[in-house]
Amino acid sequence: MAAETEAAQVLAAADRLFNDRGVQAVGMDSIRDAANVPLKRLYRLFPSKSALVCAVLEQRDRDVRTAIADYVGARAETPRERILAVFDYLLEWFADPAFRGCLFINTVGELGGTSDDIGRIARRHKLAMRDYLAELVAECSFPAELADQLMILANGAMATAAVQGDGPRAAQHARAAAVTLLAAAEYREIS
The missing domain is CATH 1.10.10 (Arc Repressor Mutant, subunit A)
Structure with missing residues (x-):
């Protein structure tokens, strides 16, 4: 083999x-x-187990980023639709019976400050996801801070879905909040 x-x-x-x-x-x-x-x-x-955990997180980073980009690209045409498609992706992910929360959030929470490498990989993943949202926000000509707000919604939905065990509902609430944020950004743009 x-x-x-x-x-x-x-x-x-x-x-x-x-x-x-x-x-x-x-x-x-x-x-x-x-x-x-x-x-x-x-x-x-x-x-070592630490090397394996890092390799798993690196692979998960590649897989998640590709899956989200593919999902969004296949389902949305406008920049605004692409932003909301990220939350639609979360809805499908949270509905999967294998969903146990975000592996990055869970691993950092579980291991705390015991591994700089694990923390670095998790931060890099979350920053890459934030940068992806920032690209979508920029395409809409919305204020840059909207990407951080959307990222907080997404991460909050991940944690809520894992803890409460009602993933689809958490994703729906996060998407509704994203719609509200987008409407506020659109309003600011018009004013």
């Missing part, structure tokens, strides 16, 4: 287990079993 295939198996298994149980509750033995890779090989691919 090629090292790339084994690494992909390990990343997929670790992502699933970390999402379902949290990082600290999952040992390398569980990941080995789920990935069907010998422990020695697992450690050759990822020398």
Whole structure:
């Protein structure tokens, strides 16, 4: 079996287990079993659990950013519609039975300040998502701070959906708040 295939198996298994149980509750033995890779090989691919967590977050970052961009691009034509499509994406994601919250928020919350690398990856992901929203906001010629406000709505919806267990409702409320923010920005633009 090629090292790339084994690494992909390990990343997929670790992502699933970390999402379902949290990082600290999952040992390398569980990941080995789920990935069907010998422990020695697992450690050759990822020398530590911390390295594996970082690799999972890096992969999740790429996957999420691509998924959102693809979703938005396929469903929205105008810049305003693209902003709201981000919240429609959240609605679909939160309705997925595998949804347990944002892996970045959960991992930083779980591990606290114990890993600068994990914090750096999570911050980079959240800033990239904020920058994506900033591009959409700029296309609408809305004030730049609207991107930060929309990002707070999205992150708040993620946390609320995970804690309350009613993801679609949290996404609907966040989308409604986004509509209100966009209307206020449009009003400011007209005035």
